[in-house]
Amino acid sequence: MRSDLALASDANLVIGIARWNEAALAEAYRRHAGAVYGLARRVLWDEALAEEVVQELFLRLWSAPERYDAERGSLRSFLLTQAHGRAVDMLRSESARRRREQAEAASTVTTAGDVEHEAIDLTVGDSVRDALHRLPERERKAIELAYFGGHSYREVATLLGEPEGTVKSRIRSGLGRLQVQLAPMLSGGA
Amino acid sequence: MSGVRHSEIESLLGAYALDAVDADEARAVEEHLATCPSCRDELDAHRRVAAMLGDADGRAPAGVWDRIAAELRLEQAGADASSSIPDTPLRLRPPTADGGPAGAPSAVGASSRRRLPSVAAGVLAAGVAAGLAIVVGILSSRLSSLDHQVGSMQSALAGRSLQSMALAAALDPRDTTVQLTSAPAGERATLIVDRDRSTAYFVPAALPSLPSRRTYQLWSLVRGKPVSLGVLGSHAVTSEVHVQPDMSVFMVTAEPEGGTAQPTGTVLVQGSTSAAS
Numbered sequence: 001m002r003s004d005l006a007l008a009s010d011a012n013l014v015i016g017i018a019r020w021n022e023a024a025l026a027e028a029y030r031r032h033a034g035a036v037y038g039l040a041r042r043v044l045w046d047e048a049l050a051e052e053v054v055q056e057l058f059l060r061l062w063s064a065p066e067r068y069d070a071e072r073g074s075l076r077s078f079l080l081t082q083a084h085g086r087a088v089d090m091l092r093s094e095s096a097r098r099r100r101e102q103a104e105a106a107s108t109v110t111t112a113g114d115v116e117h118e119a120i121d122l123t124v125g126d127s128v129r130d131a132l133h134r135l136p137e138r139e140r141k142a143i144e145l146a147y148f149g150g151h152s153y154r155e156v157a158t159l160l161g162e163p164e165g166t167v168k169s170r171i172r173s174g175l176g177r178l179q180v181q182l183a184p185m186l187s188g189g190a
Numbered sequence: 191m192s193g194v195r196h197s198e199i200e201s202l203l204g205a206y207a208l209d210a211v212d213a214d215e216a217r218a219v220e221e222h223l224a225t226c227p228s229c230r231d232e233l234d235a236h237r238r239v240a241a242m243l244g245d246a247d248g249r250a251p252a253g254v255w256d257r258i259a260a261e262l263r264l265e266q267a268g269a270d271a272s273s274s275i276p277d278t279p280l281r282l283r284p285p286t287a288d289g290g291p292a293g294a295p296s297a298v299g300a301s302s303r304r305r306l307p308s309v310a311a312g313v314l315a316a317g318v319a320a321g322l323a324i325v326v327g328i329l330s331s332r333l334s335s336l337d338h339q340v341g342s343m344q345s346a347l348a349g350r351s352l353q354s355m356a357l358a359a360a361l362d363p364r365d366t367t368v369q370l371t372s373a374p375a376g377e378r379a380t381l382i383v384d385r386d387r388s389t390a391y392f393v394p395a396a397l398p399s400l401p402s403r404r405t406y407q408l409w410s411l412v413r414g415k416p417v418s419l420g421v422l423g424s425h426a427v428t429s430e431v432h433v434q435p436d437m438s439v440f441m442v443t444a445e446p447e448g449g450t451a452q453p454t455g456t457v458l459v460q461g462s463t464s465a466a467s
């Protein structure tokens with residue numbers, strides 16, 4: 001059984017989960033919980049809250065696996081999307097934001113965007129890092145502040161001293177550019 | 191998709207994919223996504239890119255899995271405890287999803303060790319008004335093979351008049367009424383969301399019967415993704431459905447008998463809590 005599961009595709013694991021197979025959930029956890037935790041922690045700067053995100057997400061996968069639609073992307077992409085959404089929800093609650101700001105202040109980098117930039121440089125793979133560095137500086141900053149900083153595009157606009165509409169379209173065009181550059185890697189995941 | 195709306199929403203898709211829009215904008219995007227495949231495709235692409243930015247290998251801290259496993263056992267114990275079919279209407283709660291009470295996964299009731307997942311309700315209420323039989327079978331389509339089991343559950347359960355409950359809810363100002371409409375064809379239905387934000391009553395007003403191998407299916411959009419709230423049958427009747435507090439956009443499609451995991455038909459009627467009131 002175990003060895004079967006270890007070889008199963010993610011899609012088959014989700015089918016197993018839909019049939020209330022706990023071992024299938026455990027295998028999905030083994031594959032993806034670390035990434036979910038890592039992303040939640042980078043957005044929240046708080047280990048306990050990040051653990052909460054992991055727990056919530058896998059319980060939700062257990063109770064509502066039909067929310068995952070294989071046609072719209074890989075399971076990992078789905079889980080990371082959920083993790084980011086949940087982490088940002090938590091961050092929008094005042095106390096979590098305050099805690100994060102304190103953690104940031106205690107670190108050495110202080111200019112808007114630097115924290116996010118460091119975080120991403122440390123953790124993403126080479127090809128993703130290269131693609132980010134090839135973006136126009138302002139697009140890269142807007143995306144990093146929004147995604148890793150958990151800031152709304154309006155907040156990003158304030159932080160960067162740019163019009164909201166400009167930031168909104170920079171994020172969109174930057175993501176489009178990344179999609180083109182990362183196409184070889186993305187095609188496998190979708 | 192009207193042109194203005196589309197381009198307005200389109201411009202938000204990047205920020206939306208990064209969870210960087212405010213709640214009103216998120217709702218507007220979700221409502222539009224329901225009807226616009228091209229925006230859905232663009233969003234999917236943005237999300238895949240975003241997930242790559244956020245993807246890094248690492249380990250989850252020890253102990254988290256143990257907590258998850260403990261929750262599963264708790265849930266299983268609850269399911270076993272309620273495994274006999276009571277005389278009173280059984281409200282089978284769907285498992286917790288977004289916005290559900292944290293740490294309280296599914297007070298699921300089910301009839302076997304292999305629990306019927308997401309069978310939200312199976313209630314038969316008969317003889318409200320003269321000759322009016324209201325049959326409700328709500329099945330979130332998790333496994334389409336559950337159809338016959340749901341059918342037997344319907345006949346096993348007899349209960350209160352759903353219509354009177356729906357009426358009571360409609361009269362309560364603390365509840366939210368959502369009008370589900372379609373401009374061209376004139377189909378109509380109403381969704382009354384109970385003040386507890388977890389129960390809603392689907393009341394069809396003008397929904398023609400479908401061919402026998404088709405069914406109406408009710409959906410909500412959660413973070414841009416349609417989530418099934420249940421299968422309504424080929425002749426939709428007043429039905430009780432379970433919703434989550436964060437659900438605001440609702441729609442009905444026609445699907446193959448038994449329902450589908452994701453909508454395949456066009457949206458027949460739709461509405462949102464923000465548009466109501």
Ligand SMILES: [Zn+2]
Nearest residue numbers: 191196226229
């Ligand atoms: Zn559109």
